[in-house]
Amino acid sequence: xxxxxxxxxxxxxxxxxxxxxxxxxxxxxxxxxxxxxxxxxxxxxxxxxxxxxxxxxxxxxxxxxxxxxxxxxxxxxxxxxxxxxxxxxxxxxxxxxxxxxxxxxxxxxxxxxxxxxxxxxxxxxxxxxxxxxxxxxxxxxxxxxxxxxxxxxxxxxxxxxxxxxxxxxxxxxxxxxxxxxxxxxxxxxxxxxxxxxxxxxxxxxxxxxxxxxxxxxxxxxxxxxxxxxxxxxxxxxxxxxxxxxxxxxxxxxxxxxxxxxxxxxxxxxxxxxxxxxxxxxxxxxxxxxxxxxxxxxxxxxxxxxxxxxxxxxxxxxxxxxxxxxxxxxxxxxxxxxxxxxxxxxxxxxxxxxxxxxxxxxxxxxxxxxxxxxxxxxxxxxxxxxxxxxxxxxxxxxxxxxxxxxxxxxxxxxxxxxx
Numbered sequence: 142x143x144x145x146x147x148x149x150x151x152x153x154x155x156x157x158x159x160x161x162x163x164x165x166x167x168x169x170x171x172x173x174x175x176x177x178x179x180x181x182x183x184x185x186x187x188x189x190x191x192x193x194x195x196x197x198x199x200x201x202x203x204x205x206x207x208x209x210x211x212x213x214x215x216x217x218x219x220x221x222x223x224x225x226x227x228x229x230x231x232x233x234x235x236x237x238x239x240x241x242x243x244x245x246x247x248x249x250x251x252x253x254x255x256x257x258x259x260x261x262x263x264x265x266x267x268x269x270x271x272x273x274x275x276x277x278x279x280x281x282x283x284x285x286x287x288x289x290x291x292x293x294x295x296x297x298x299x300x301x302x303x304x305x306x307x308x309x310x311x312x313x314x315x316x317x318x319x320x321x322x323x324x325x326x327x328x329x330x331x332x333x334x335x336x337x338x339x340x341x342x343x344x345x346x347x348x349x350x351x352x353x354x355x356x357x358x359x360x361x362x363x364x365x366x367x368x369x370x371x372x373x374x375x376x377x378x379x380x381x382x383x384x385x386x387x388x389x390x391x392x393x394x395x396x397x398x399x400x401x402x403x404x405x406x407x408x409x410x411x412x413x414x415x416x417x418x419x420x421x422x423x424x425x426x427x428x429x430x431x432x433x434x435x436x437x438x439x440x441x442x443x444x445x446x447x448x449x450x451x452x453x454x455x456x457x458x459x460x461x462x463x464x465x466x467x468x469x470x471x472x473x474x475x476x477x478x479x480x481x482x483x484x485x486x487x488x489x490x491x492x493x494x495x496x497x498x499x500x501x502x503x504x505x506x507x508x509x510x511x512x513x514x515x516x517x518x519x520x521x522x523x524x525x526x527x528x529x530x531x532x533x534x535x536x537x538x539x540x541x542x543x544x545x546x547x548x549x550x551x552x553x554x555x556x557x558x559x
Contacts, residue, residue, distance in 0.1 A: 143536075145529040145543070147520030148552035149502055152425070153387040155549035159376045159394045160186040160540040161210070161369030165331040167234035168308045169367060170194045171241040172335055173214040174203055175315055176342050181366040183211045186540040189533070193231040197224055197238060223250035226283060230254070232537070236264055236305065239287060240312030243276060247289045266306035270297045274310075274317055294319030294358060302327040302438045307354070308335055314356035315344045323354040329439040330399050334370045341365035373399035374445040375539060376421075378514050380404070381446075381453045382546075383423025384412040385522050390549060393420040402442040406434055406450070410457050431459030431495075436466050448474045448515040454495040455483050456522065461495045474512035477505040481519050481527065500524070507531035510538045517542070521551060 161184035170191070173180035185191060187210075198205055200222060204215040221242055229235045229252040242249035254264070268278050268285075273296075276289040294317050299306055307327040312335075314321035326332070328350055336349030342365030345357040376395035383390035384407060397404065397416045404421070407414065413426040431454065436444040444467035451474060454461040465471050472493055475485050480503045484496035502525030507513030513535035520527030529535075532555065535542065543555045 143532045143557050145532050146554050147527045149523040151550055151552050153390050153549045156391040156393050157379050157545050159371045162372040163538045165334045165369045168237050168335045171237035174216045174241050176362045178364040179215040181213050184369040185212050188540050190232050190537045196228050221246040226252040240309035244313045244316040249287045252284050266299050266303050267309045270310040273297050292317035294321040296322045298324040304329050317358040321356045326354045338367035371395045377403045377446045378449050380421050381449050384426050387423050390423045429457040431457045431461040433462040435464040445511050448511040452515045452518040455498040458497050464492045473508040474515045480505050502527040504528040507534045510534045
């Protein structure tokens with residue numbers, strides 16, 4: 142069993158470079174199989190979720206070559222076979238192969254997708270979108286079979302601005318006959334990253350990054366290339382760390398506009414940081430003050446930073462309130478933080494209050510990816526030693542997190558025990 146051990150309260154100094162965005166990479170790899178030639182993805186993070194997608198490429202007989210921070214994907218000998226349960230269940234983003242395979246072959250068979258247990262994450266919007274494009278969907282207890290004699294463009298309006306559904310329908314529509322309009326589309330930067338990639342291959346996609354995306358289907362896609370945008374959630378995590386425990390920490394290779402909601406909240410707490418073109422320079426802030434925060438769809442405060450921000454608020458004088466509007470089971474980190482003496486109360490399913498706390502090292506468990514990030518932050522600022530289990534969740538989404546923190550002065554290590 143792997144564990145992360147942190148001896149807390151070490152002052153950080155130096156530079157942390159942000160890796161490619163996990164949430165982009167996990168959609169770009171399935172998008173790449175739509176080409177009839179080959180596709181190149183650069184700035185690809187080395188995380189376990191990417192390895193899981195490579196396993197799906199292996200199942201589909203898709204050739205790929207890895208180099209440092211890049212992958213070249215060639216689907217010329219691809220086979221449209223069912224994606225088995227043991228592979229699909231490893232990560233939520235496996236569902237992007239639904240849209241890609243449906244677009245390419247008009248048929249896909251796949252077990253239910255997995256991912257972190259942070260609440261209900263239905264894919265009904267994806268399924269209803271496929272149906273509107275002419276697909277027939279058969280669902281068994283654990284498997285989807287989706288088939289279309291011909292995929293046709295459609296007018297699709299989402300009840301909520303779902304990132305996954307927006308990307309999946311965009312993938313399917315890329316080779317559909319006619320034009321598809323996605324209304325109330327999600328606006329996250331990762332969606333534009335995927336659309337830009339597809340457009341380099343000859344797709345006709347307009348409006349990505351806005352609430353209305355238009356896709357005109359094409360018959361063939363050529364070679365294309367893309368650079369994965371910087372990971373805004375990773376960037377936000379390290380900015381939070383820097384404002385709590387750094388003498389001077391430069392969080393580099395990021396887009397400050399992508400974390401504006403976080404930076405605005407940090408300003409309200411009197412955090413000390415300077416924004417540059419592609420970096421944020423942070424330093425430890427004294428006399429931080431409480432604030433209230435609600436998660437919302439981009440450009441609102443990201444749900445993926447809610448758990449790290451919870452730990453941040455334990456350092457703020459007064460009472461802070463967090464309201465989680467996206468997932469109903471995203472407070473699993475609270476009980477773990479309370480083991481470290483965090484003063485947090487859950488006042489409803491969607492809301493918690495946080496008081497200033499003196500965190501103490503303890504043994505805690507990462508129940509999901511971002512809960513794990515919140516515990517790493519807690520371990521860095523706590524007095525004493527913190528041991529984190531369940532670290533496989535953390536390694537799914539943060540490239541080289543141990544090395545990056547070590548390099549700027551953290552006393553942190555990954556150990557493996559029987």
